[in-house]
Structure formats: C-alpha cells, structure tokens
Amino acid sequence: MSKYTIGVDFGTLSGRAVLVNVETGDEVAVSTYEYPHAVMDTTLPDGTRLGQDWALEHPQDYLDVFAHTIPDVLKQSGISPDDVIGLGTDFTACTVLPVKADGTPLCFMEQYKSNPHAYVKLWKHHAAQDKANRLNEIAEKMGEDWLARYGGKISSEWMFPKLWQLLEEAPEIYEEMDYFVEAADWVIWQLTGVQTRNSCTAGYKAIWHKQKGYPSKEFFGALDPRLANVVEDKLNCPISPLGQKAGELTEAAAKWTGLKPGTAVAVGNVDAHVCVPAVKIDGAAKMLAIMGTSTCHMLLGTEEHTVPGMCGVVEDGILPGFFGYEAGQSCVGDHFAWF
Structure with missing residues (x-):
C-alpha cells in the first residue's frame, strides 16, 4: 500500500x-x-x-x-x-x-x-x-x-x-x-x-x-x-x-x-527556502530564484562568507550541512499588481 x-x-x-x-x-x-x-x-x-x-x-x-x-x-x-x-x-x-x-x-x-x-x-x-x-x-x-x-x-x-x-x-x-x-x-x-x-x-x-x-x-x-x-x-x-x-x-x-x-x-x-530540496538542489554552486509577491535568490555554500548587500547567510538555514545564502527583492509581484 x-x-x-x-x-x-x-x-x-x-x-x-x-x-x-x-x-x-x-x-x-x-x-x-x-x-x-x-x-x-x-x-x-x-x-x-x-x-x-x-x-x-x-x-x-x-x-x-x-x-x-x-x-x-x-x-x-x-x-x-x-x-x-x-x-x-x-x-x-x-x-x-x-x-x-x-x-x-x-x-x-x-x-x-x-x-x-x-x-x-x-x-x-x-x-x-x-x-x-x-x-x-x-x-x-x-x-x-x-x-x-x-x-x-x-x-x-x-x-x-x-x-x-x-x-x-x-x-x-x-x-x-x-x-x-x-x-x-x-x-x-x-x-x-x-x-x-x-x-x-x-x-x-x-x-x-x-x-x-x-x-x-x-x-x-x-x-x-x-x-x-x-x-x-x-x-x-x-x-x-x-x-x-x-x-x-x-x-x-x-x-x-x-x-x-x-x-x-x-x-x-x-x-521560499523549503523549495531548494524540492527542485533537487543538494549541493553548492546552484542558485534558485523563487518568484512571487517577493523574489528570493538562494545559494548553498560550504563556507561562511560575508557578502555586501545580501539578505543573510545562515548555517543549516536551508539544508543541513551547508551555509545558506539569501538575497532578493521584497517587492515583485506586488509591484506588478500595483500597475
């Protein structure tokens, strides 16, 4: 069954x-x-x-x-x-x-x-x-x-x-x-x-x-x-x-x-973050962009680095064993709806 x-x-x-x-x-x-x-x-x-x-x-x-x-x-x-x-x-x-x-x-x-x-x-x-x-x-x-x-x-x-x-x-x-x-x-x-x-x-x-x-x-x-x-x-x-x-x-x-x-x-x-494994990203160097009311760009890495302008880097923040990097735009779908 x-x-x-x-x-x-x-x-x-x-x-x-x-x-x-x-x-x-x-x-x-x-x-x-x-x-x-x-x-x-x-x-x-x-x-x-x-x-x-x-x-x-x-x-x-x-x-x-x-x-x-x-x-x-x-x-x-x-x-x-x-x-x-x-x-x-x-x-x-x-x-x-x-x-x-x-x-x-x-x-x-x-x-x-x-x-x-x-x-x-x-x-x-x-x-x-x-x-x-x-x-x-x-x-x-x-x-x-x-x-x-x-x-x-x-x-x-x-x-x-x-x-x-x-x-x-x-x-x-x-x-x-x-x-x-x-x-x-x-x-x-x-x-x-x-x-x-x-x-x-x-x-x-x-x-x-x-x-x-x-x-x-x-x-x-x-x-x-x-x-x-x-x-x-x-x-x-x-x-x-x-x-x-x-x-x-x-x-x-x-x-x-x-x-x-x-x-x-x-x-x-x-x-947004929950989608990374759903699209079969299980390692570093592949970016996922989730587009909706806002847009998030997510990337996995094996080391923690600071990047000017990013939203954040969190250990195990997206997938266990990786540092998750996030960037994006807060107003995307909302902006189009406004037009």
Whole structure:
C-alpha cells in the first residue's frame, strides 16, 4: 500500500495543501483556501484604522486553512488517513505574532481585539522602518560583527524592528504576551502542542547564529533598556534544525484536519527556502530564484562568507550541512499588481 505526505503552504493571501505519493512524488490532490480576512492594511475587523505601511493578518485564518484544505485533499483522493505518514508546512517570513504561554494569540482576547499590535504582523509590514534604521545605526556604532552577515543592514520586515515597534507603541501588549513567535512556528505549535523555533527564520529573520546565538544583552539594552532581556523574556524556547520532527498531531488537531492522532509533523520552514530540496538542489554552486509577491535568490555554500548587500547567510538555514545564502527583492509581484 502506498504512503503519502501532506504539505501545507501559507502564502500572503491563501493557504494550499498538496497530497503527495512518497514513492513516486506524484501530486495526488491539491486544495486552496483564501484567507477570509486577507491582508489588513487599512482597518481591523472592528473598523479600527491602521496607519501607513501597516500589514496585518488574522491567525484564525491559518487554522482555517488546515480545517478546510486537509480534509479536502483526503476527500478528493480517497486516501485513508492511515496512509498519511507525515505533515510539513512552510510560511511567509518574517510573519510574527504575540501570544500567551499556551499559544493563544492576543488578538483572540476580547480586551485586545481593537489593538493592532495584538494581531499578526505580516512579512511586508513596513511600519517599523524607523526602528530598523535606528537598530542599524546602533549596531554600526557598537561595531556589531553580526551585521555583516546580513549584508550590512537589518530589514524593517524582520523580527526585532517589529518587536521594538510593539514595545514602544503598545507596552501593554509587550507585557501581556509571553512569546513573540513566527507564524511558521505557531502553526506547528497548534498542530503538535510542542513549541519550538525553526533554524531558518531564527537565523535569517532574528539575528540568531548556530555557534554564537543571538546578539548580546548589551546590544538589545542599547536599543531600549526594556529590551535587554528580550531573548530570555520573549523568545525563550528551543531552536530546531530543518527536516527534524517537531512532534506529533494532537487529538484536537486530528479532529479538525481529519488525520490520525500521532501523525508526524515536521519543524516549520519558510516558503521560499523549503523549495531548494524540492527542485533537487543538494549541493553548492546552484542558485534558485523563487518568484512571487517577493523574489528570493538562494545559494548553498560550504563556507561562511560575508557578502555586501545580501539578505543573510545562515548555517543549516536551508539544508543541513551547508551555509545558506539569501538575497532578493521584497517587492515583485506586488509591484506588478500595483500597475
């Protein structure tokens, strides 16, 4: 009897599930679910106005993707859940949200439904640009050597400018939340009950290094004294390598996906980076360009080098055993859509 895996891709406007035969690689069934809330860039669901350059999403949409697409591919194919041996996901990044210790998003709490900072900050949320500018200035002034790993500049789309903006504009949200998590890791948490951070987003989006860890408390304290212990206070959970099993499907998640409890679930990944092994790149010196809302260019190497202008280099950030180099353009498909 053939065995199958399911991959779920979370994009900017929709989520897609694909059911694949592990022996042949054939795509047996595909299902797409459009996010009901789409991208919130002018108002929240209750009408609260958003400022310029905001881009938010609602985490309920991500759970609904699982509940609609996975049962659909099972129905289309007629495949038994007994024959599905694993589930993998990928996500846009850096797409982040504040949650409680049990994983509950703050926007699910009645008292914060009108607070924009309680929602998911989508990868293309650019309202933290002033924080990114200040972070880069301070890093240069302090001579932080990690800055060169990111081409000399940290983007406003990444973890710490967004987190700093949240702290400054909504300190009550910062105090209330227990974790600030990548959506890529949050959906795995919801499926398995296991909280972990994937090495890809930690490395490319949160200034984490496999050997050196995060920047120092001194650096974060120089941004804002309240951020001195940000790693311990808001990011404190294990970081797992790509390709590893994160956990198994819980009884609750099995009910809304239609899969069996105990089905293996992989560590989360990023929507572009996950494509490298899919196109059979398994070594250095081959570049992959993923074109969509944005465009990412990825290349594997056997040594770590700093390259001016690149987005980042991360050990094991794309494939285990290699240094993954990333560059690209943030506005591509969006630009064409604007025309």
